[in-house]
Amino acid sequence: MEYFERHQGGERAILVSTRVQILEDLDAEEFRLLAESAGAEIIEHMTTSRNRPDPKLFIGSGKAEEIAEFIQQEEIDLAIFDHSLSPAQERNLERIFKCRVIDRTGLILDIFALRARTHEGKLQVELAQLEHLSTRLVRGWTHLERQKGGIGLRGPGESQLETDRRLLRIRMTQLKDKLEKVRQTRLQGRAARQKAEIPTVSLVGYTNAGKSTLFNRLAESDVYAADQLFATLDPTLRRVQWEGLGTVVLADTVGFVKDLPHSLVDSFRATLEETLEASLLLHVIDASSPDMMEQIDAVENVLGEIGADVTILRVYNKIDQSKDEAKIIYSKPHHPQRVYVSAHTGEGVDLLMQAVQESLLGQLQTFELCLEAKHGKLRSQLHHLDVIQSESYDEQGHLLLSVRMSGERLVQLIGQNHYDLTQILGEQAVQFKRPLEPFEQES
Secondary structure, rough: OOOOOOEEEEEOOEEEEEEEEOOOOOOOOHHHHHHOOOEEEEEOOOOOOOOEEOOOOOOOOHHHHHHHHHHHHHOOOOOEEEEEEEEEHHHHHHHHHHEEEEEEHHHHHHHHHHHOOOOHHHHHHHHHHHHHHHHHOOOHHHHHHHHHHOOOOOOOEHHHHHHHHHHHHHHHHHHHHHHHHHHHHHHHHHHHHHHHOOOEEEEEEOOOOOOHHHHHHHHHHOOOOOOOOOOOOEEEEEEEEEOOOEEEEEEEEOOOOOOOOOHHHHHOOOHHHHOOOOEEEEEEEEEOOOHHHHHHHHHHHHHHHHHOOOEEEEEEEEEHHOOOEEEEEEEEOOEEEEEEOOOOOOOOOHHHHHHHHHHHHHHHHHHEEEEOHHHHHHHHHHHHHHOOOEEEEOOOOOOOEEEEEEEEHHHHHHHHOOOOHHHHHHHHHHHHOOOOOOOOOOO
């Protein structure tokens, strides 16, 4: 009986991009970067156009024969398509090409498997791979439909395909249970942070936008960062001390990409929940990319899928390449909308920290405080927040502090300690009985 076997191969690859009128055009350069990130040695990148995908081959039969001839001549091991293929299309193409064929989803899954380092990341990748594989068992492995035979294997007549399906279901159930335990652990951690009123700032963005580089700059950390797609896969949390905010949890998450497989979004939900529970999202954007707007839409679409309803501050990164200047753009007084920075050089990072403070706390102002000995706890709290600009003493021995912080936060601290507002702020206390001073927007 003739049956189809999967071919074994190496990393010599041909890329196939098809422009289909009824489908969204994908970025050819990004496709090449994805393939390179997976370790493929790209021999050729072929393109073709169609009005609609062919149900059997996705591409036309003539183009398929042309590619098959090139594959045989160049001894290609792998053909990678820049669109999702059905199991039948994948099988039919492999029969013609006589080499392995994977689609965009399979390629991204392979990269994720390569990047996963932690136990959680490996669980999530394996679950996504098995969900993808389960659809391929229908047609891609037709030889598995044969009855099992041999000593110890005879029995109820279960085919190899049915056995594999059952084993896949069992393994997927196990993985989901393990990931649910991870999710519960994360929930406990978040609950503890919320009880302690520790804000969480989560970095999200398109892959290779510079999230991990910015994370390292802000957290003074050494998270792996490289100029490649999906360099960081596993979520990273760091407690940092930020001026004006005190203790903050900074979270670096997996990067997004256009046409991100839904199986990945579902599998990485435990990781992406860090964005759902964040106090503020920093949407890191590659300001030097020609596809900047498409990348912004791709990220916001995924955030919509997971139900993220959190304040977002857009951070336009790589201004050292885009030639923008470091600045803050406000949507309305004291509500920053965009910040322009360079995580690589550090330019504009001070403005970003100011924008984060304003996003979480409101308007920043300079206050002159007069503290007596009994106000020692407030002084300690202000030192912890790192908002004190200068200290001196008056003739009566009172401590005079100049601080720059949110007025609302200062009043909150004074109230928590049951201190007299007027005694500490003097005439400045009057402004908290009416709206804060009008904001003079920078030109």
